[in-house]
Amino acid sequence: MKKIYLSVVCLLISIPLIAQLYVEPEKEVECSVFLAKEGRGRAQQGLEIWDDYIFSCEDGGHVNIYDFKSADPKPVAGFELASSHPDNHVNNVCFGVETKRGASFPLLYITNGKVGSELEWLCFVESITRRGKRFSSEIVQTIELDGSKWAEKGYVPIFGAPSWLVDRERGFIWIFSARKRTVAKVTKHAWENQYVATKFRIPSLSEGAKVRLDENDILDQVVFPYEVWFTQAGCMHDGKIYFCFGVGKQDDSRPSCIRVYDTDRRTITARYNVQEQVIYEPEDIVVKDGVMYVNTNTNAKKTSDLPCIFKLSLPKEKPVAENPLDEIRRDPERAGGVYYVTDLSHPVTPAPKGYTPFYINGYFRHGARQIDDEVTYPAIYGVLEKAHATNNLTDFGKALYERLEPFKKNVFYKEGDLTQIGYRQTREIGRRMVQNYPEVFEGHPYLKTNATNVLRVAATMQSVNSGILSLRPGLEWAEIDNSRSFLTTLNPYGNVCPGRSPLDKYILGKENSWYKKYRSYIDEKLDVDAFFTRLFIDVTQVESEYDKYDLIHRFWLMASLMQCLDRQVPIWDIFTEEEILAWAEIENYKYFAQKGPEPVSHGRSWGLASRTLRHLLDESAEDLVRKRHGINLNFGHDGVLMAILTNLQAGTWAREAGNSKEALRSWKYWDIPMGANLQMIFYQSEGNPDVLVKFMLNEKDLRLPLEAVEASYYKWNEVYKFYIEHCDKVEKSLAETLKLSYEDF
Structure with a gap:
């Protein structure tokens, strides 16, 4: 199959994007069709691979099984999940680390993914058995996620639609979602939303048939910048979340994208803009043997094209940066010094x-x-809280206030700790x-x-x-x-x-002398007034109480700081x-x-x-x-x-x-x-x-x-x-x- 190489893709997206600095997109991505799937019944969704078996899931709960070695387009078998249900979108599936006695595969964790459904906050854990060419499954555990009190503990709450991602290599399960729905009707601007990854133990079967995870079970949480719309599904590999977004060629405002979120470094480490390569709606990702396999879906009413599994190269090691600013472009957190x-x-x-x-x-x-210092936190919260009370915040300023106000308990009285x-x-x-x-x-x-x-x-x-x-x-x-x-x-x-x-x-x-030069560089290289008009309607109210040069520096410190915190809310996007x-x-x-x-x-x-x-x-x-x-x-x-x-x-x-x-x-x-x-x-x-x-x-x-x-x-x-x-x-x-x-x- 001929490979497609992505060099530089520039997309005109109708959704407004913040001009924040993000890691540069991957270049020369190797991309080819691995498998064009026959046997489709309903919309293609979750994907998982184990040994030589490809488990390709459909909306509602049907699973087609393909041979990985031969990549034959015809399924070798199929079965209904025990959790099959009209509301079970089977948005994402991941094999776990535990295998029930007598089963043929590790436990399978199934993300329902349908917003508003009674199944939305549930993860069905199923055990799959193979007898020759016959496969069957049973529900052995149901995990319920309770996010109602996350904010009380200083964690960022999510709107719903949790995607359950098993980290088999490290033995944890991560929930990936967002503050708000990731559709343009709800999130019109990137600064209105953030992606949230929350870490839990993997409940063992010995914990019972029903397990509830709440704020007291959270082991870690990482909040990532939001710069791509329409969440699909993904997987864990090497401590990183590989996740796909968009709907393919059917809507250029929601292009096919993949993002790699590093839970160790707590930042986006790779960005794929693959609208010209993954032309169908990306649904789920599996990383196997150094390759990404991306499941896609096609609309049978609009095209006769078969839904494909695409094969993409993992992020490549970058050549040495030519200058310090390029180092930052490669790794934006370096800007925090x-x-x-x-x-x-x-x-x-x-x-x-x-x-x-x-x-x-x-x-x-x-x-x-x-x-x-004992000045930065009171200054930032003081100016935002007063502006909020006096209706002096722009829409962008309101979004920043909404991020930081519940976060206050994570920083106040902890200066220098x-x-x-x-x-x-x-x-x-x-x-x-x-x-x-x-x-x-x-x-x-x-x-x-x-x-x-x-x-x-x-x-x-x-x-x-x-x-x-x-x-x-x-x-x-x-x-x-x-x-x-x-x-x-x-x-x-x-x-x-x-x-x-x-x-x-x-x-x-x-x-x-050095400080005079330092101040001159601020005047020369920054439009301080433009920064404040981004946040405040009437900047004169702010200037009457704060030195604007000192205050903008406090915001810079706060943005730089977030990578140091166990609980964080990125605010780099307050700067271009x-x-x-x-x-x-x-x-x-x-x-x-x-x-x-x-x-x-x-x-x-x-x-x-x-x-x-x-x-x-x-x-x-x-x-x-x-x-x-x-x-x-x-x-x-x-x-x-x-x-x-x-x-x-x-x-x-x-x-x-x-x-x-x-x-x-x-x-x-x-x-x-x-x-x-x-x-x-x-x-x-x-x-x-x-x-x-x-x-x-x-x-x-x-x-x-x-x-x-x-x-x-x-x-x-x-x-x-x-x-x-x-x-x-x-x-x-x-x-x-x-x-x-x-x-x-």
């Missing part, structure tokens, strides 16, 4: 022959957290440390962890420790401590750092694509100016972290003199880590830049995401006296401006000598610049 949440794990590079790891030192940023995502990601850092470098933890290792006095940092330290203990429960720490006294080395930029100079406080403030890219550049410059080689700071912005680098070097040297093996870890903050990298002169972190565009070519503040860390792994050899060290940023090897022994492995004595001399020079410069007047900055 230091709020970015991503997978920090990377494969371990092989050590030089004969060398084994024995000691780890490093600097670790805290994990995902809430916004760390580590979230559960933060706990999980930092616990995994500890676990990977043991898994990747088990020799470090053998015998009776020396274990020391210190943190700044900030609660989320101390909690991160304990979380990393717990990850280590989960794999080595018998270990005992020599020291676990968090203290303000550590700030002089672990956060010399801190407001309460002992001995902090007034000049350094001034440099981070709003009276100096152009605004998101502009904000990323502007905010990146702020961090560059405060902690990087912006010339106006005369080296003080990044120079203070030479104290932190010296601390890491000296305590490593002392531990080595004492012949210790184990860990000596330090926990702090993003800006310090950025400045350490500048002192290390790694990559382009030390490259000077005089404006925001140049800074973005040198720095990418999303490279210091939540949970970012700098690890120094030390290696020794029985046959060689030289201790080697490799530096890793976010568990990926880091190149230093020194000659390596091999790959990214350096002689420790050369590393220590080079950077101690560097720290001496920097601290001498800090003493000199301390004599400058404020007007010089």
Whole structure:
């Protein structure tokens, strides 16, 4: 069969779309007809494949079975589901993980999918038996979904029509739906709606014939942006929801689309616009052996075309982005910068022959957290609530208010707190440390962890420790401590750092040159008034109480933050694509100016972290003199880590830049995401006296401006000598610049 390749498809859709930044659509998608099905009785719906059997379901409950190997268009068998009913749309079917004794297949979970039916909130679980060419099924369990009190617990409620998706690989079941119906009559604009995925356990048969799942059974919930209409069905694969939308060629306002929703990264990771390829109404998806199989339906009254199962390629790995803004286009959550949440794990590079790891030192940023000030949440809720009370919200503003108002309980009084995502990601850092470098933890290792006095940092330290203990429960720490006294080395930029100079406080403030440049970039690249007229009818009422520059920044923080929260409501769509890219550049410059080689700071912005680098070097040297093996870890903050990298002169972190565009070519503040860390792994050899060290940023090897022994492995004595001399020079410069007047900055 000839394959069809999708290059770039531009569709004119009558439904209004928000110009928010989404991951770019898949290109060169391989698409072909796998099977043109004969034997149709009613409308084609759910699809499932097990071994060599294709289960193609029809509205009402009939199932045709086709041979997967031969792809013969004629069914080899057929049967009626035990749950057959005029209202059973059989919108989606998924095999589970449990098999009833005597059955031929795992349990089958059946989504009814008919809005307004008495069956709407029910999932029928059926056991299928095969006797030769005869198939039959029985209902062994009925699961009822109760969403009536989700909002009371801080979860986003759904309108109905839950699609039950079994994650066989991980052993959970996800409910996929939306806040409102996904038809144009109900959802006229994308900003009126959002897709909602909610995670539950898979009820076992031992729980009985009837099971009810409610707000107390929710294990997780992820809310995704809404940018495509008319929900169909899908499946789970590798922690991702593959879901299809639209009605094919019969209506260009509802084109055939597929979206891939990543429940781990909590974002859309792939978008397929396949109107020219999947020309019939897409109904359901199965992922098998690295391929997507998409079931479709045709209207027998309008066409003689047979309903087909299409075969599509999975998302392909993208080539390296050409520039930082393209990185954001590939992965829009990067725009959140230091709020970015991503997978920090990377494969371990092989050590030089004969060398084994024995000691780890490093600097670790805290994990995902809430916004760390006491102004942002009250400001955003305050301005929206007052505008709502005075009828000063646009329709778009009302939609934003409706999203955020019930969400208030998930953020208020939690400023700066580590979230559960933060706990999980930092616990995994500890676990990977043991898994990747088990020799470090053998015998009776020396274990020391210190943190700044900030609660989320101390909690991160304990979380990393717990990850280590989960794999080595018998270990005992020599020291676990968090203290303000550590700030002089672990956060010399801190407001309460002992001995902090007034000049350094001034440099981070709003009276100096870098901040004036920062404000000029906001005026140059953003239309602040256009943003507020998007939300408020009379902007003057807002301006009378708030600094509009400060307030728009608060909204930017809130949009960036959502990826860090366990319960979230995405609000990126309050900004256009152009605004998101502009904000990323502007905010990146702020961090560059405060902690990087912006010339106006005369080296003080990044120079203070030479104290932190010296601390890491000296305590490593002392531990080595004492012949210790184990860990000596330090926990702090993003800006310090950025400045350490500048002192290390790694990559382009030390490259000077005089404006925001140049800074973005040198720095990418999303490279210091939540949970970012700098690890120094030390290696020794029985046959060689030289201790080697490799530096890793976010568990990926880091190149230093020194000659390596091999790959990214350096002689420790050369590393220590080079950077101690560097720290001496920097601290001498800090003493000199301390004599400058404020007007010089």
